[in-house]
Amino acid sequence: MGEEFIQTVLFQLFMIIVLVEMAKIICNRIKVPTVIGEILVGIIIANTFLLGFLRIEEDPEVFEVFKELGVIFLLFTVGLETPFSAIRKVGGTAFAVAVLGVIVPFIAGYGLMVGLGYPQLEAMFIGAAMVATSVGITARVIKDMNLMHTLESRVIIGAAVIDDILGMIVLAIVVGIASGGSLDILQVGVVSIEAVLFVLAIIFIGSFLMPKVLKKNDERKEKKAKAQMVCTAERKRRGIGPLPLALIICFALSSISSILGLAAIIGAFLAGMAFAEFKDRWPCEQKIEPISEFLTPFFFVFVGVEVVLSEFSSVIVLALVITGLAVITKFAGCGMGARKLGGKSASIIGVGMVPRGEVGLIVAAIGLNMAIVEAGLYNAVVFMSLATTLVAPPLLTYTFRRKLGKKCEIVPPDADI
Amino acid sequence: MGEEFIQTVLFQLFMIIVLVEMAKIICNRIKVPTVIGEILVGIIIANTFLLGFLRIEEDPEVFEVFKELGVIFLLFTVGLETPFSAIRKVGGTAFAVAVLGVIVPFIAGYGLMVGLGYPQLEAMFIGAAMVATSVGITARVIKDMNLMHTLESRVIIGAAVIDDILGMIVLAIVVGIASGGSLDILQVGVVSIEAVLFVLAIIFIGSFLMPKVLKKNDERKEKKAKAQMVCTAERKRRGIGPLPLALIICFALSSISSILGLAAIIGAFLAGMAFAEFKDRWPCEQKIEPISEFLTPFFFVFVGVEVVLSEFSSVIVLALVITGLAVITKFAGCGMGARKLGGKSASIIGVGMVPRGEVGLIVAAIGLNMAIVEAGLYNAVVFMSLATTLVAPPLLTYTFRRKLGKKCEIVPPDADI
Numbered sequence: 001m002g003e004e005f006i007q008t009v010l011f012q013l014f015m016i017i018v019l020v021e022m023a024k025i026i027c028n029r030i031k032v033p034t035v036i037g038e039i040l041v042g043i044i045i046a047n048t049f050l051l052g053f054l055r056i057e058e059d060p061e062v063f064e065v066f067k068e069l070g071v072i073f074l075l076f077t078v079g080l081e082t083p084f085s086a087i088r089k090v091g092g093t094a095f096a097v098a099v100l101g102v103i104v105p106f107i108a109g110y111g112l113m114v115g116l117g118y119p120q121l122e123a124m125f126i127g128a129a130m131v132a133t134s135v136g137i138t139a140r141v142i143k144d145m146n147l148m149h150t151l152e153s154r155v156i157i158g159a160a161v162i163d164d165i166l167g168m169i170v171l172a173i174v175v176g177i178a179s180g181g182s183l184d185i186l187q188v189g190v191v192s193i194e195a196v197l198f199v200l201a202i203i204f205i206g207s208f209l210m211p212k213v214l215k216k217n218d219e220r221k222e223k224k225a226k227a228q229m230v231c232t233a234e235r236k237r238r239g240i241g242p243l244p245l246a247l248i249i250c251f252a253l254s255s256i257s258s259i260l261g262l263a264a265i266i267g268a269f270l271a272g273m274a275f276a277e278f279k280d281r282w283p284c285e286q287k288i289e290p291i292s293e294f295l296t297p298f299f300f301v302f303v304g305v306e307v308v309l310s311e312f313s314s315v316i317v318l319a320l321v322i323t324g325l326a327v328i329t330k331f332a333g334c335g336m337g338a339r340k341l342g343g344k345s346a347s348i349i350g351v352g353m354v355p356r357g358e359v360g361l362i363v364a365a366i367g368l369n370m371a372i373v374e375a376g377l378y379n380a381v382v383f384m385s386l387a388t389t390l391v392a393p394p395l396l397t398y399t400f401r402r403k404l405g406k407k408c409e410i411v412p413p414d415a416d417i
Numbered sequence: 418m419g420e421e422f423i424q425t426v427l428f429q430l431f432m433i434i435v436l437v438e439m440a441k442i443i444c445n446r447i448k449v450p451t452v453i454g455e456i457l458v459g460i461i462i463a464n465t466f467l468l469g470f471l472r473i474e475e476d477p478e479v480f481e482v483f484k485e486l487g488v489i490f491l492l493f494t495v496g497l498e499t500p501f502s503a504i505r506k507v508g509g510t511a512f513a514v515a516v517l518g519v520i521v522p523f524i525a526g527y528g529l530m531v532g533l534g535y536p537q538l539e540a541m542f543i544g545a546a547m548v549a550t551s552v553g554i555t556a557r558v559i560k561d562m563n564l565m566h567t568l569e570s571r572v573i574i575g576a577a578v579i580d581d582i583l584g585m586i587v588l589a590i591v592v593g594i595a596s597g598g599s600l601d602i603l604q605v606g607v608v609s610i611e612a613v614l615f616v617l618a619i620i621f622i623g624s625f626l627m628p629k630v631l632k633k634n635d636e637r638k639e640k641k642a643k644a645q646m647v648c649t650a651e652r653k654r655r656g657i658g659p660l661p662l663a664l665i666i667c668f669a670l671s672s673i674s675s676i677l678g679l680a681a682i683i684g685a686f687l688a689g690m691a692f693a694e695f696k697d698r699w700p701c702e703q704k705i706e707p708i709s710e711f712l713t714p715f716f717f718v719f720v721g722v723e724v725v726l727s728e729f730s731s732v733i734v735l736a737l738v739i740t741g742l743a744v745i746t747k748f749a750g751c752g753m754g755a756r757k758l759g760g761k762s763a764s765i766i767g768v769g770m771v772p773r774g775e776v777g778l779i780v781a782a783i784g785l786n787m788a789i790v791e792a793g794l795y796n797a798v799v800f801m802s803l804a805t806t807l808v809a810p811p812l813l814t815y816t817f818r819r820k821l822g823k824k825c826e827i828v829p830p831d832a833d834i
Contacts, residue, residue: 005478006485007675014668021661061422062482068423243710244438251431258424290704291711293660 009062012054019045020297033393035140038297039386042304056305063302070299071136072268073292076250078139079272080285081148082157084207090151094158097337101159101353102166104333105130108325118377121178125373128174129363129381130326130356132167134389135160136265136299137355141393147400152345155338156352163353164266165195171363178372194260199270202253206274214281242282246275263362306361307386315376319383326384327391330354344403351399355392360385426479429471436462437714450810452557455714456803459721473722480719487716488553489685490709493667495556496689497702498565499574501624507568511575514754518576518770519583521750522547525742535794538595542790545591546780546798547743547773549584551806552577553682553716554772558810564817569762572755573769580770581683582612588780595789611677616687619670623691631698659699663692723778724803728796736797740804747771747805761820768816772809777802 023037045051056063109130113123135157142153250271257267275284312319335350364381367373373381440454462468473480526547530540552574559570667688674684692701729736752767781798784790790798 006481006681007672009482009485010489010668010672010675010681014665014672017661017664017668021657021665024661025657059478061476061478064423065426065479065482068426072427240438240442243707244434244441247434247711248431248438251427251434255424255427255431258427264423264427286703287707287710290660290707293704294664294708 005059008055009059012056012063015050015054016041016045016298016301020301033141033144033397035137035144035300036390036393038300039304039389042301043307043309043386044304045301046305046307047309063298066295066298067302068264068299070292070295070297071265072250072254073288074136074140074296074299075265075268076246076272076275077285077288077292078135078143078148078157079269079274080276080279080288081143082154082269082273083276084203084273090155090158093338093340094155095162097155097159097334097349097353098162098166100337101133101163101330101334102131102170104336105326105329106170108329109322112321112325121372122367122374122377124174124177125363125367126322126377126381128167128170129360129367130322130329130384131163131170132356132360132363133160133163133330133353134355134360134385135164135269137389137392138352138396140296140300141396142352145397145400147404150400150404151341152348152352152400152403155341155345155349159334159337159349159353161199161266161269164263165199169195171366175366175370178370195262198257198260198262199266202267202270202274206270207277210274211277214278242284243287245282246271246284246288249275303361303386303389306382311379312383315380315383318377319380319387322380323384323387326356326388327354330388344399348396348399348403351392351395354395355389356385360388422476425472426476429473429480432467432471433458433462433715433718437718450558450561450814452554452561452717453807453810455717456721456806459718460724460726460803461721462718463722463724464726480715483712483715484719485681485716487709487712487714488682489667489671490705491553491557491713491716492682492685493663493689493692494702494705494709495552495560495565495574496686496691497693497696497705498560499571499686499690500693501620501690507572507575510755510757511572512579514572514576514751514766514770515579515583517754518550518580518747518751519548519587521753522743522746523587525746526739529738529742538591538789539784539791539794541591541594542780542784543739543794543798545584545587546777546784547739547746547801548580548587549773549777549780550577550580550747550770551772551777551802552581552686554806554809555769555813557713557717558813559769562814562817564821567817567821568758569765569769569817569820572758572766576751576754576766576770578616578683578686581680582616586612588783592783592787595787612679615674615677615679616683619684619687619691623687624694627691628694631695659701660704662699663688663701663705666692720778720803720806724799729800732793732797732800735794736800736804739797740801743773743801743805744771744808761816765813765816765820768809768812771812772806773802777805 019041020038023041024034027034027037045054045056051057106127108127110123110127113126114120118126138156138160142148142156147153250268253267253271254264255267257270258264275282279285330353331347331350333350334353335346338346338349341349360381364373364378364385367381368375368378436458437455440458441451444451444454462471462473468474523544525544527540527544530543531537535543555573555577559565559573564570667685670684670688671681672684674687675681692699696702747770748764748767750767751770752763755763755766758766778799781790781795781802784798785792785795
């Protein structure tokens with residue numbers, strides 16, 4: 001009954017966790033964010049004898065699920081620490097950061113490729129791959145530094161969420177042009193409206209409607225309970241626990257988000273954000289945190305596993321140019337959007353938006369599948385996604401330290417236990 | 418990049434958790450252990466439109482992993498609450514319970530089938546399928562009742578572990594006879610010795626050697642730290658956290674156990690038991706518990722999913738006879754082994770050992786795969802495994818209540834939050 005299959009998976013889990021923990025201990029010792037260690041573990045696995053030894057490519061589905069659940073739980077916990085009221089305060093700035101952070105890299109990437117003589121469509125794909133910030137990477141670095149509460153972090157997370165939606169719209173437009181041969185304005189319009197409505201609806205329901213309904217419901221139940229002499233503890237016991245409720249809402253919104261053609265992580269983040277308003281009623285943080293701690297490393301390890309170093313030699317120069325452009329344009333665009341907050345804060349935000357991570361990889365893979373992006377260029381985009389991911393954490397640490405002084409030491413997630 | 422696959426999995430997770438929570442709320446209301454609700458959810462999924470709607474059969478690998486991780490984390494948490502010192506106290510009784518609980522059902526099952534005119538080999542397989550108690554089911558019921566600390570619970574868990582090992586030996590013997598055509602004494606001997614040595618080695622290392630080594634190491638480090646003026650908090654930060662350490666040990670022992678040809682859950686249980694000795698040093702309980710709460714329901718749901726009700730009609734009488742025999746012989750054998758503890762305790766233990774669950778199913782599947790057990794008989798064995806599983810929790814609740822009085826109310830796992 002698949003005993004051998006299970007045996008392999010258990011051994012894989014064991015080995016990956018051991019390697020990740022070794023990398024984390026080294027990272028903590030040299031004071032580097034642990035996420036870099038996790039990605040490097042993936043790169044090492046993919047490019048050494050470990051790939052064959054661990055037989056990871058034999059059952060890709062299982063690890064695809066682990067990877068996706070890892071980033072979903074990460075974004076949910078990030079959302080949990082981002083009540084909507086906090087996003088609202090930085091909403092205007094976050095929006096400016098996101099919009100400029102999408103437009104500038106797209107135009108630059110598109111312009112570069114057209115200038116180098118690549119076809120229009122391929123150039124558009126490269127531009128699109130340079131657009132979307134990977135909120136996962138930045139969120140993890142900020143969490144490891146215990147800086148979720150700062151203004152800059154909230155702007156970054158808020159902007160990354162808006163940016164993800166804009167990135168998906170750009171991707172939808174590019175894919176629409178590529179598959180139809182022409183720009184289908186109707187399809188683009190539908191996707192854009194869907195995305196915006198979904199986010200606004202969740203925020204409205206989670207952060208405005210639900211608290212009011214629950215409050216009224218409580219008052220009504222309180223009266224009824226007094227009349228029937230049922231104690232609160234007894235009522236609580238009959239209801240749903242905080243962890244299952246959190247899981248249900250998280251998976252529901254992730255599914256809906258994915259079905260709407262947005263990234264599933266957007267739903268997970270919104271679910272966390274909605275839950276942040278009910279911390280007193282359903283204290284799920286302590287229960288979600290360990291699940292996230294178990295699964296999240298798989299996301300970063302498998303971001304690293306996608307890198308095949310030997311394939312980069314032929315496109316190394318182009319890859320470096322694209323990477324440089326991706327860093328500079330995102331930094332400049334987002335920094336410009338946040339200029340109101342002062343130079344030091346603007347540079348933190350600019351740096352925080354640099355990592356492209358999985359979103360760039362997804363765009364590149366779609367382009368490759370549609371035979372629009374050639375293999376060499378695909379490698380260059382993969383390199384860009386990973387290089388921006390690797391470069392951002394130390395820059396973020398540096399800019400935060402420059403602003404806050406030595407106070408913000410990197411604290412491993414377990415240290416407070 | 419498999420976006421549709423992930424979308425399906427997220428939707429499946431959402432639906433399963435919703436159904437499980439609905440079942441749990443109903444179970445709590447009618448004061449039945451929630452594990453029954455979880456298995457029934459699986460049976461309902463497998464036998465209604467939900468099977469097609471949820472498309473669970475399209476990616477069985479993912480749910481096979483979820484199911485296995487669910488039972489592994491369950492057994493690890495059970496082990497965490499069973500320090501070896503507690504097992505040692507009940508060791509003699511547990512051994513007697515396990516041995517008699519293996520011999521009596523095997524002889525009865527084998528005798529029944531030979532009496533009905535079935536071939537020797539098929540009769541042996543049915544006997545083997547009636548042997549191994551599913552510690553998972555009983556452990557869950559006891560945990561839900563908050564009765565892990567009682568003498569009876571410890572005897573049941575200890576006996577179930579020994580019984581699992583004996584069950585594997587019986588299975589190895591039967592498979593050996595079936596595949597070789599004759600009884601290969603050498604192979605049987607190797608498997609038996611391996612199993613016993615593995616368990617004794619882990620207990621020795623985890624419960625005797627490690628505590629001593631760590632104590633000495635601590636004293637040495639303490640001296641060194643005093644000399645170097647490094648505070649304990651700083652040292653702690655550099656080391657490994659309790660959750661990763663627990664995961665590493667759990668997966669390592671599960672892998673080894675599985676590689677040795679024992680069930681992976683035996684390793685998970687032993688890992689938990691070893692960790693129980695280090696609760697002060699690595700307090701992993703609070704972090705393992707939520708992961709277990711997330712994953713364990715998948716085990717029970719997928720035990721239920723294996724049941725196809727429509728296939729039972731042809732073997733219903735035989736299935737009922739086998740089930741009755743399985744309940745009576747296990748109850749009698751184990752009760753006899755525990756007779757020293759008095760009638761009420763012996764009947765709790767006898768009832769607690771009744772569920773066969775996944776172990777019976779694995780034996781039946783192997784017999785079917787080897788074309789020794791015919792399809793009709795396979796269905797009967799599946800029915801027996803599930804019927805014993807469904808019948809045991811209410812009987813266990815009843816016998817515990819009879820001994821302890823109304824005190825032991827069933828408390829849902831979330832109630833203490």
